[in-house]
Amino acid sequence: MIDDTKQDAERALMREMGITEREIARRRAFLEFGDEDIKELMSIHALAEQYADPVIEAFYQHLLSFEETRSFFQDPKLLERVKRSQKDYFRRLTQGEYDKAYIEDRLKVGAVHERIGLPVKSYLGMYSFYLRTVAGRLFEAYQDAPERALRASRSLMKVIFLDIGLAIDTYISRREQLIRKQQEAMRELPTPVLQVRERLLVLPIVGLLESYRARQLTEQLLNSISATRAKVAIMDITGVPIVDSKVANHLLQTVSAARLMGATVILTGLSPQIAQALVAIGVDLSQVQTTVDLQSGLEEAERLLGYRLVPVAVRTSADQAQL
Amino acid sequence: MKAPILKQGPYLIASLQPELTDTDLLQLQEALVEQVGRFRSRGIILDVTTLDVMDSFATRTLRNIAQAVGLRGAEAVIVGIRPEVAFAMVQLGLDLRLSGVQTTLDLEEALAILDRQHKELGRRG
Numbered sequence: 001m002i003d004d005t006k007q008d009a010e011r012a013l014m015r016e017m018g019i020t021e022r023e024i025a026r027r028r029a030f031l032e033f034g035d036e037d038i039k040e041l042m043s044i045h046a047l048a049e050q051y052a053d054p055v056i057e058a059f060y061q062h063l064l065s066f067e068e069t070r071s072f073f074q075d076p077k078l079l080e081r082v083k084r085s086q087k088d089y090f091r092r093l094t095q096g097e098y099d100k101a102y103i104e105d106r107l108k109v110g111a112v113h114e115r116i117g118l119p120v121k122s123y124l125g126m127y128s129f130y131l132r133t134v135a136g137r138l139f140e141a142y143q144d145a146p147e148r149a150l151r152a153s154r155s156l157m158k159v160i161f162l163d164i165g166l167a168i169d170t171y172i173s174r175r176e177q178l179i180r181k182q183q184e185a186m187r188e189l190p191t192p193v194l195q196v197r198e199r200l201l202v203l204p205i206v207g208l209l210e211s212y213r214a215r216q217l218t219e220q221l222l223n224s225i226s227a228t229r230a231k232v233a234i235m236d237i238t239g240v241p242i243v244d245s246k247v248a249n250h251l252l253q254t255v256s257a258a259r260l261m262g263a264t265v266i267l268t269g270l271s272p273q274i275a276q277a278l279v280a281i282g283v284d285l286s287q288v289q290t291t292v293d294l295q296s297g298l299e300e301a302e303r304l305l306g307y308r309l310v311p312v313a314v315r316t317s318a319d320q321a322q323l
Numbered sequence: 324m325k326a327p328i329l330k331q332g333p334y335l336i337a338s339l340q341p342e343l344t345d346t347d348l349l350q351l352q353e354a355l356v357e358q359v360g361r362f363r364s365r366g367i368i369l370d371v372t373t374l375d376v377m378d379s380f381a382t383r384t385l386r387n388i389a390q391a392v393g394l395r396g397a398e399a400v401i402v403g404i405r406p407e408v409a410f411a412m413v414q415l416g417l418d419l420r421l422s423g424v425q426t427t428l429d430l431e432e433a434l435a436i437l438d439r440q441h442k443e444l445g446r447r448g
Contacts, residue, residue, distance in 0.1 A: 222406030229428055256418040257409040262402075262427035287422075 013107050017173045019166075024103055031162055037155035038096050044138065044152045045094040051137045052090045055130070056083055062129055069122050085109075093159060106163050110170030120171055127164055131157060191217050193224040199231040200301050202294075206239030214250035218257060225263045232301040233258060236294045238269030248283040255288050264289065264304060268297035326351045328358060333365040334437055335397075336430075339381075341374055348384045355388055359397045365444070366437035367392050370430065372403030382417045389424045398440055400425045400433040 014020075028034075060083060063069040073079045089109070092102065113123060135153040142149040186207055194202045201224055205217065221233060235251070237243065243251075255265040267290045270278075278285060291297045302309060324347055329336040335358055337351060355367055369385060371377065389399035401424055404412075412418050427433045 218410060219406065222409055225428065226406050229432075231428070231432070253413045257406075257413040260404045260409040260412060260418055260421065260426050261406065262404075262425075262429075262432060 011104070013111060013170070013173075014104060016177075017107070017169055019103065019107070019169075021100065024100070027162060027165060028098070031158045033098075033155075033158040033162060037158055038098070040152050040155040041094045041159065042096040044156075045091075045096075047138070047141055048090065048094040048134075051134070051141075052087055055133050055137065056086050056090065058133060059086070059126070059129060063126065068119070069126075072116060072118060093156065098159065098162070103166060106166040107170050110167035111174065113167070114171045114174045120168065123167060123171075124164070127160055131160055187213055189213075191220065193220055195224075195228055195230070196298070197302070197305070197307070199229060199305060201225065201228065201230045201233040202298075203233065203235045204239065204294075205235060205237050208242065209237075209240055209247045209250060211246070211250070214247070214254070218250070218254040221254060221265075222257055222261060225258060225261050230263055232264050232266065232304050234266045234268055234294065234297045234301055236269045236297065237267065237274075238271070238294070240269075240274075243270075243274045243278060245281050245283050248278060248285065252285070252288065266291060266297045266300055268292070268294050328354060330358075330362060330364075331434075333363075333441060334434070335359065335362065335364045335367045336370065337367065338370040338372075339374055341376075345380055345384075348381060352384055352388050352391070356391045356395065359392045359395045364397050365441050366398040366400065368400050368402055368430065368433045368437070370402045371408075372405070372429075374408065375405065377404070377408050377412055377417065379415070379417055379420075382412065382420045386420050386424055398425070398437060400427055400436055402427050402430055402433045 060073070060079070064073060073082065092105075131153075134156060135149075138149040138152050138156075139146060142152075187210070189207045191203055191205055191213075194204070196202050201221070203217070203221060207213075209217070221235075224230065225233060235254070237251070240247070251267065255267070258265045265288065267285070267288050270290055270292070289300070291300055299309075324340065324342050324344075326337055326339055326343055326347060328351075329338075335355060337355060339348075339351075343351070358364070359367060367388070369388065371385075374381070385401060389401075392399050401421070404426060409418075412421075425433075425436060427436060
């Protein structure tokens with residue numbers, strides 16, 4: 001069962017990255033990785049079995065001699081396990097099976113490396129070391145027939161570049177997924193509509209305001225106006241990093257819609273940069289009431305609603321005078 | 324169908340129903356503009372609370388009513404544009420047609436506005 005879910009996860013990864021049989025065939029065609037190469041690789045399989053252990057040993061020696069890569073192999077047990085799977089990979093490279101299962105495996109390995117945070121440069125460096133070392137071994141083994149060694153290393157290079165491509169794509173796909181998730185999280189950032197006084201609402205807007213969110217915000221504000229019978233709503237955009245013509249347009253629409261319902265919207269928190277940028281791009285906000293900060297927005301709103309704020313101390317002395 | 328017009332003190336109140344056709348709307352316009360003079364009304368209230376759609380014709384007619392009664396000395400207030408209607412109007416760019424026309428959330432608010440303006444006018448007169 002565990003195997004099943006694991007397989008499902010790998011399949012999902014393939015689907016997500018759009019890697020189909022056809023895509024695999026295209027990648028192989030682009031690398032000119034054909035049947036001769038498979039034959040070539042299979043012909044060195046016995047040899048590969050022989051040099052697998054010493055090459056892998058040298059490989060990890062190399063990894064452990066660098067600070068950046070050493071930290072990934074602190075645990076000796078882990079190191080053993082990684083070595084073993086590396087050997088499996090090594091064998092598979094010359095086994096002649098470069099089917100879907102092989103590709104799935106490459107993607108999985110790429111995903112694991114991405115998850116532990118191994119940088120791409122180290123990943124590439126590892127492949128480079130590997131290619132160099134194996135090529136050396138091949139030329140050593142076929143001293144009398146360097147032609148053969150060259151052919152074999154060429155084929156090996158093709159399959160390894162196929163693998164590198166897949167691994168890097170996994171890295172990119174994971175990052176893209178992360179970006180997508182973060183964008184969604186941003187989008188779901190709720191904007192509370194707060195009632196601060198009778199008939200007065202405040203909307204503190206934080207984060208990027210893109211179309212979807214702006215629309216949501218407008219709907220929320222209009223419904224709140226209707227529900228609370230608000231007369232004045234303050235939209236504070238102190239926390240909005242970018243206000244371009246699109247965002248300004250969204251804000252204008254919200255203000256107009258609120259006005260149709262009989263409520264006044266006060267826009268507060270326009271930073272000096274944003275104010276100048278809006279003027280520079282020619283956005284006309286003259287129809288909208290704006291104030292510099294939330295405090296003056298509140299004061300303006302209170303004025304519109306007919307409130308007058310009187311400090312307690314003053315009032316008590318006035319009350320005393322009355323008594 | 325004819326939209327009913329109610330007289331409430333110095334004001335006229337008309338309630339717009341979803342069933343009103345374009346012709347009905349024009350009739351309402353005629354009637355309001357005429358009655359403002361007959362009753363010497365100081366304001367009219369157009370209640371659109373039950374409308375779930377406001378097309379360009381309705382919007383234009385409302386604005387025309389407001390301007391026409393304005394010429395005959397009465398203020399017009401539109402009452403009860405629903406959130407979804409307001410949003411749709413803004414998206415369609417219909418809101419500009421109503422700029423300059425007063426809009427309020429409910430009847431109470433509309434009456435308060437008209438009363439205030441009525442008093443101010445009275446003071447001035």
